[in-house]
Amino acid sequence: MLNVHLVPHTHDDVGWLKTVDQYFYGSRNDIQHAGVQYILDSVIPELLKDPTKRFIYVEIAFFARWWREQDAAMKADVRKLVEEGRLEFVLGGWCMNDEASTHYNAMIDQHTLGFSFLEQEFGACARPRVGWQIDPFGHSREQASMFAQFGFDGLFFGRLDYQDKDNRLKQHNMEFVWRGSPKNLGEASELFTGVLYNHYVPPPGFCFDEMCNDEPFMDDERMHDVNIQSRVQDFIKIVNDQAQHFHSNNIMMTMGSDFQYQNAHTWYKNLDKLIKYVNQQQSNGSNINVLYSTPSCYLFNVNHLNQVWNSTKDDFFPYASRENTFWSGYFSSRAALKGYARKSNNFLQVCKQLDVLANLQSHGVNLTEDLRIYKEALGVVQHHDGVSGTEKQHVANDYAQRLAVGAEKCQKVTNAAFEKLLPKGSEKAPSQSYCTLANISYCDFTEHNKQFMVTLYNPLGHAVTDFVRIPVLSSMYRVVDPKGMNVTAQLVPVSEETKKIPERKGSLATNELFFQVELPPLGYSTYFVMETNSSDEATSQKSKVIPLASLKADIPLYIQNDEYLVLLDNINGNTLGVNNKKKKIDIPLNQGIWWYEAYGGNCSKGEFQASGAYALRTKGERHRVQDREMLLKSYILTGALVQEAHMIFGPEASQVIRLYNNKPYVEFEWTVGPINIKDKIGKEYITLYDTQQTIESGDLFYTDANGREILERRRDHRNTWDFNNTEHVAGNYFPVNSRIFIQDKAKNQQLTVLTDRSEGGASLESGTMELLVHRRLLFDDHFGVGEPLNETGADGQGLVVRGRHLAILDTIKDSPALHRSLALKMYMAPSVSFSPLTMTPEQAITQYNTQWSALRNPLPSNVHMLTLEQWQQPKLEPVETSQILLRFEHIYEKDEDPVLSQPATVNLTDFTTFKITTMEELTLGANLPLSELNRLPWRYIPDSGKSLSKEELLRTAVPHVGPPTTLTLQPMQIRTFVATLGRTQH
Structure with missing residues (x-):
């Protein structure tokens, strides 16, 4: 039989057009008709009435609110539904997080928060087994690796580049094994992944929400307008069309969409009829079997076919929904909020x-x-x-x-x-x-x-x-x-x-x-x-200030410390060069603030796509921010501890280039805004790092994945299909959560730029990097938000945003030790x-x-304590003793550094305020002992074309309970423990 898994679901944004509170209560329906409390109020009685029905729920931020308002009887009913597998929690995070602008620390924490709630309220039956990232605008390899380490059996997502999707449909490659960390974590990071055929909405003509306009099933023969035969034939055609693009005899159909099931009865009444009448056709020779299902049930069935799948080790950025429409603008949208989230x-x-x-x-x-x-x-x-x-x-x-x-x-x-x-x-x-x-x-x-x-x-x-x-x-x-x-x-x-x-x-x-x-x-x-x-x-000393206007044009302008010399251009305010004095690396560097004109349009088709909160689309070449009159107000400042160059490019952009004593980097503190829109032009502001092709990087550059592993990028190229780039700028922008760099392998030189928040970045010509730091736009890009990205500040003018970049010029060999430790210090600042x-x-x-200090000795320099927090055991198993959640991570990849990429050992007896008496290792999400992890095995064809043996593919995770004295970490490994404490005096 061809099994059609109907998955009743709702997609509930934790804030978008309305706030999270407005969405939950259903207020401000003048903006959007949506009330999450009514969805759960409506679905639960329908499930209780019929044991064949299923429903999945995702966003624990909403479910936890609803749960806190329920009485004991309702809670008992819901627990029964969860135990029977009829109400299934998928994903299980506090929200369905973004994958481009999020840092791995916050991603792990928000999932742990959701997992912890589910475990405390429902126990093991509620543990999510499936990733469900149906709406994010592109997908990160690091996210897939995390899901595998959470113990998930698979992942489903809805959005991928339109060219990529067309290619995958033709090649029957909509499902594959995603290798989340092929270089470092291997099998522990591998995840079966499926691209949903119809995004996450119902198939055309079969939406039965009260807000939908599709025809219901009309089946009373005594009445006019009976439509059973035509509706069944329409559905069978849809099933066969979808099935031809998939390998197995199981296909999944998402029956729901944004904030649907506020009247669950309408949905289920029609789905009951759909199942009944389509399955009746089996007596006429049809091989189609329709059933209520969930993503984990679908995965279980597909897994038992024991077939070999294709694999990939790429991510899915940037996402394009059609020609000229790359969703790479949101990598930098609302830069102030992105910075605030990182600091928080x-x-x-x-x-x-x-x-x-x-x-x-x-x-x-x-x-x-x-x-x-x-x-x-x-x-x-x-x-x-x-x-x-x-x-x-x-x-x-x-x-x-x-x-x-x-x-x-x-x-x-x-x-x-x-x-x-x-x-x-x-x-x-x-x-x-x-x-x-x-x-x-x-x-x-x-x-x-x-x-x-x-x-x-x-x-x-x-x-x-x-x-x-x-x-x-x-x-x-x-x-x-x-x-x-x-x-x-x-x-x-x-x-x-x-x-x-x-x-x-x-x-x-x-x-x-x-x-x-x-x-x-x-x-x-x-x-x-x-x-x-x-x-x-007084121990303080005043700085010496040298106004730019007081210097002759032919006098070399520079600041320096023991590590670096930065040469400055007193004509346009940009840097002219950077010299790493200790490594004797000297390069020209044209660094400054520039802007692109944002494309305006009515978005009726790709060629008229406007730049907006989601999409990035530029018009023409970049423009230098340069106001000669204001530039003359620039100055150099010197002193005992810090040397600064204050460069004022114009009324909307300035920068402080800062050298601290004995610090091996150059700090660029940029300030952009208020962006002027009196000329009726939206603007995209960038910082440009141009080595004048001295660093011959060709078409390669490198960005991080959510602050963790480094991915190689190639301009105008995608590894998995013949890429036709319709936007030179937007199509080459990738998420930069913590760093971007270019290399010249022949000269053994690397220029790295670290960021203090997530930004979009690119290398559009050999030897250059640029980062999009602030945006102010006049057009909506027609993806639902319904307003331009036009942020204003306290005075009603355009918002002013300030941020930092740290630049490192070093050898390729020595750069990882610097950028790894600096990235850690930036996001975990004092x-x-x-x-x-x-x-x-x-x-x-x-x-x-x-x-x-809480430590007798510091941690190894390649180890970070990612998590230290009080831990509450599930209510079902109360524990009197004090317990904590501990995560340690190895912050280097294999082969990055000859010493720091080696395995690291942590001494757990070095804490001064507590002593660990017992410790158990958990999965990354802290909701399952690692010894109990038993994920579904998947056979796949690796990139080399050589298939792994069945024995290799079927082996399960090795259980490991760490001793209370030491633990060892492999490169890029995160290990999670719940520890029981004995206390000492501080």
Whole structure:
């Protein structure tokens, strides 16, 4: 028989045209008729009435809200449906996350949040077995690798490039084994993957939602307009058309779509008739068998055919829906929200760590609810219409507000932790304050206190030497370190470009105080800052400012430190060259800010496609941002700790090129906005890194996958089909979550640029890289959001966005060690908090633990502690002892570094505040002991054309319970443990 698996489902965006609250309750139906609570209210009774019916649910952010409102009787009914497999949770994350703009840390966390809820409320029967990424706009190989490590048996997605889909349909290659980490993790990262035939909507003519216009089944022979025969024949034709593109005798049809099943009875009544009348044709020789099913049931049936599948090791970026229509704009849309999401993830890890290290729960301080609010806020933002930037403006505002509320809750956790960790005796520790606008030189606390303590917590398992920048009012300060020693500091005047940022209204700061800090691994250091009137007491030094206008045009303009020299062009403000002084690598580098005109159009067909929140489409060549009059306001600043070049390209773009003492990189802090649209032109702003073809990279460049593995990109090329590129710029843009680089193998040179948020990036000519940093557009791109991407700031003008790039020029061999460690430090930066200083530093040092570490020895330099958080066991199996969730990861790939790519061993006895008594290894999502993992095996043809043996393909994961003393990590491996603790005194 040809089995047709009907999958009743709903796709519920966790915010898009409406906020997550509006979607749940069904408010603002003037925007979109959608109410998720009514979907679940409607589906559950239908399932209870008929044991043959099935339904899948995906977004736990919505389900958890609904669940919290149910009474005991309803909860018992739902648990029964889950145990019987009739209500199946697929994917199981807090949301269906985006795959281009998301960082792997946040992706793992948001799935763990959903998995944990399901396990606590339903137990093992609710454990998701299938990835269901039906709506994201392109797909990441790292996501596939994660799903395999979650223990999933397969993945289904809806969107892929229209050329790729046409090719796969012709080759009957819609299902394959995706090799998520062929170089590093091998079989553990392999995942059966299917492309849904009809995106994720019902087949044409068979949508039975109350909002659909398709004909219902009319089957009463006593009435007119009976249509059973025609409807059955139409469906059989659709089945046969779909089946010819698939290998097996099973095909899947998605019966549902966006926010459908608010009246589930309408759907199920018609599906019942569809199944009945189509299956009746079997008595006439039909081989079609229609049944209610789920993705996991479909996978089980396909797997038991034991056939050999094709494989792929590529990702599916960028996605194009037709000619001239590449969805690569959202890689950079809403750059401020993307930056905020990354910083929020950073702070959440800090809060979770301090909650464990200060042992707050065991001392009667239960801040679980505060942490939950922040976890859920960040989980919601990972949605494919969240951090992607493809939502309406009021929804983007709601996401940002949720992160802000979550951060306030998280600050309660860190305050409680420092209240325990700081005092040496019975003294009460001062309350901590945070400055969330420090990136625009605004900090109310430091501007209104003449002396204060600065506490910096380092969430990394390695010691960190960093520089802190604090907005201040005065011109002389004494800075003292945790041991009472004076610290050299440098005063840098707040730039006029910074003062013009509207959100800075109310700030009085005229300077920023720079000084270097030494932070222990997984610990904190407290420094003391005091305003002084005595030059003898002050440890701060003023910077020397050299205006560009004061220099003759023929005088070489440069800044330098021990590591780098950056040559500057005083004609147009761009850099002219970069010299790695220690490695003696000297290249010309034309680096600056440019823009493309955004294409406008009515989107009626590809040639009229407009650039919008999703799509990137440029018109003509890039334009240099260059205003000679404003450029003359640029200046160079030198001092004891930091050298800066403040380059003002125009009223809408400026940049600070910064060299810190003894730091092996060049920092480019870009500020773009307000983007001018008075000329009725939308604009795409980029930073360009052009080596003038000195680095002969050809058509190759490299980008990261969600902050993890590195993928090779080739301009105007796709590995799996003959690619016809209709857009030179947009068709060559790829997601850059943390880094992009080019190489010259003959010269052994590599130029790497690291980002502080997700951006789109490309290499459009040999020796160049560009990153799209900010967008302001005048047209909607007609993919549903219904408004242009036109963000405004506090003054109603275009939004100003500021971000950082770190550039490394080095040998190919030595570059990985730098870009791996720097990327880690960028996304797990120290948290900085301030508190009143009511005594001398010397007195404070006697009363407080001014430097503290939770580790006796640092972690190996190739290891990162990805997760440290309190862990609650499922309610079904209560455990009295304290437990934590631990993840360690090896941050290098195989063969990247001769030393750091070797296996690494972690000593688990090095923690100072707790001792691990027992430990069990789990799957990556922390919802299954690894010893119980038994995924469906799949046979496939590897890229070499050599098929693996059945024995190789059928072997299961090796169970491993790590001992409580050491564990070993292989390159790119993440290992997850739940550990039971015994506590020690800090």
